[in-house]
Amino acid sequence: MTAADFSLFLPLAVLLIWATVLLIVDLFIPKERKGWTASLSALGLALTLFLSLRQWGETASGFGEMLRVDPFATFINALLLLSGLGGVLLAYGSIRRHGVERGEYYTLLLFSVSGMMLMAQARDLILLFLGLELLSIPLYVLAAFALPRLDSEEAGLKYFLLGAFASGFFLYGTALLYGASGTTLLSGIAQAWSQAGRNLFFLVGAALILVGLGFKVALVPFHMWTPDVYQGAPTAVTGFMAAGAKIAGFAALWRIFTEALPGLAPDVTPILWALSALTMLLGNLLAIAQKNVKRMLAYSSIAHAGYILMAFVPFGVPQVRDVALAAGLFYLITYAITNFGAWAVVSALERQAGQGLELDDYAGLGSKAPALALAMTVFMLSLTGVPPTLGLIGKFYLFRSVIEAGFYGLAVLGVLTSLISAYYYLRLVVIMYMRPGEPQPVANPWLNLTWGAMAILTVLFSLIPAPLFWWASQSVLR
Amino acid sequence: MSLELLLFLILALIAIASALGMLLSRHAVYAALFLVLNFATVAVFYLLLNAPFIAMAQITVYAGAIMVLFLFVIMLLGTEVLPPSPVLPWQRPLAFLLALGLLAESVYLLFFRQRLTLSLPATIDPFSGPKAIGQALFTGYLLPFEITSILLLVAMVGAILLTRKER
Secondary structure (H helix, E strand, O other): OOHHHHHHHHHHHHHHHHHHHHHHHHHHOOHHHOHHHHHHHHHHHHHHHHHHHOOOOOOEEEOOOOEEEOHHHHHHHHHHHHHHHHHHHHHHHHOOOOOOOOOHHHHHHHHHHHHHHHHHHEOEHHHHHHHHHHHHHHHHHHHOOOOOOHHHHHHHHHHHHHHHHHHHHHHHHHHHHHHHHOOOEHHHHHHHHHHHOOOHHHHHHHHHHHHHHHHHHOOHHHOOHHHHHHHHOOHHHHHHHHHHHHHHHHHHHHHHHHHHOHHHHHHHHHHHHHHHHHHHHHHHHHHHOOOEHHHHHHHHHHHHHHHHHHOOHHHHOHHHHHHHHHHHHHHHHHHHHHHHHHHHHHHHHOOOOOOOOEHHHHOOHHHHOHHHHHHHHHHHHHHHOOOOOHHHHHHHHHHHHHHHOOOHHHHHHHHHHHHHHHHHHHHHHHHHHHOOOOOOOOOOHHHHHHHHHHHHHHHHHHHOOHHHHHHHHHOOOO | OOHHHHHHHHHHHHHHHHHHHHHHOOEHHHHHHHHHHHHHHHHHHHHHOOOHHHHHHHHHHHHHHHHHHHHHHHHHHOOOEOOOOOOOOOHHHHHHHHHHHHHHHHHHHHHHOOOOOOOOOOOOHHHHOHHHHHHHHHOOOHHHHHHHHHHHHHHHHHHHHHHOOOO
């Protein structure tokens, strides 16, 4: 290991060491002062964010090409670290109220974030797999964190069993790609592909990896776990999981397919097309039937995975590829901001764990807590894609790039499913404003900060999206 | 008949017999011990194949650590003797069919496809030695190695968290 290698690894190393030390420090922090653990973990994330942003513009590989720093990785890292900060805020505002406050929560969150960062930076299938596991194992534990509560235990166990199964798929795919190319490096696989040409091992290996990652980001045939896990896990965990795991999973998917298997595009594009279409359709249709807000948002997050995947469908069309990927990255920002805001509102209405999560519990929110209702309205509009919110801009860029690549059907489907989704998003708005009720939202300063800031950002960035889109288009994988 | 073949045949017999013994014994502790014997025999196979490191890993990890855990669990749960299980009517015919399929496959592979067109790259000679493996782990694969240690730490912390009783 040389000094150059280490400087590439620095942000990740700082986060990992910080988390390990925090694990010990937390033992000496008394039970009623766990706020210290929360602030220390936030400090670690902020420090890593600073170090990571200092790498902006750099393009280099280290550790024998295994670890990569490029604008794409820096962009995803920044987004992941901000999601981690959002996760800490959300947790600090709610887990004590829900009786699940233990210091390990924050350390596990830090470990999970470092796994996600590793997935964005790894250029080696072994390292990618380790990142995937380092992301997942803390999330399994966090999902079951409200332990004596049965639905949380169920969520943890279900996520663990299906997640282990999906990891098996990923690993099997890795083994096949290794068998076909004799290396686990993404660049080596691309080289072996160009020499050996189209053969069955590459195809099956790529398909298995797609299944493994498709599970993590909840694409439709592999989405079964999502509603139960999102509903059973503590709300703060769900908010973090919905954003972080998706961002990391898509980052890995993008990197594997563009760097290792670019020649596979003609074979993969129809599959991606179908997955994206199915995910948008089923996610939005099933969300209509939900009575529970957490389940509704779970199906909504499935549907959004379909929209994000849309950006990846034209990866075989060279002139559109970069624009589409930039649109996808932009949509990830959109999704993360809106998602954290919406989950913060859900958490504010969940006075006790598992209470106040039905749609009817939101009745009367418009007159009782107008600011909260307004923020939720903004998030719902953004998820639908209605002006003046960030969701509209994100979807506009997405649909435009897909149309440029000639996938008209997919764009039409995207618009139609957005129309369908308006039904259940706006139903919640109608319930909040039109129906009388006595909701009892919690006024926690940290939660207020989260949903307030996210609502403002959602509107603000929709008015000036150019800097964000510029940043996204600079961060495309090349 | 060379010595190596003789050794192989004896070991193969032991391996098959211990695997059968594990399946057929109704006493869970006996079954676990048969499995240990099976693992140990497989370890000797690895030695025959010139892979001493994998052989030692097989003994320490599988025959040692994992099987001791198995025995602990069996004895702690106190379910040494299995209750007679209900006989499923379709089980025997299905097992017979599957075994027949396996037999047909191996006969085909052994006798009718003598020249398998599989050409694997030759492994580097000291590939299997502990020195080569150690060198690979601490140079080329340093980063995955370190990440694995973190991963194990996280898994351990998670397991303790989930099973600890609240005081």
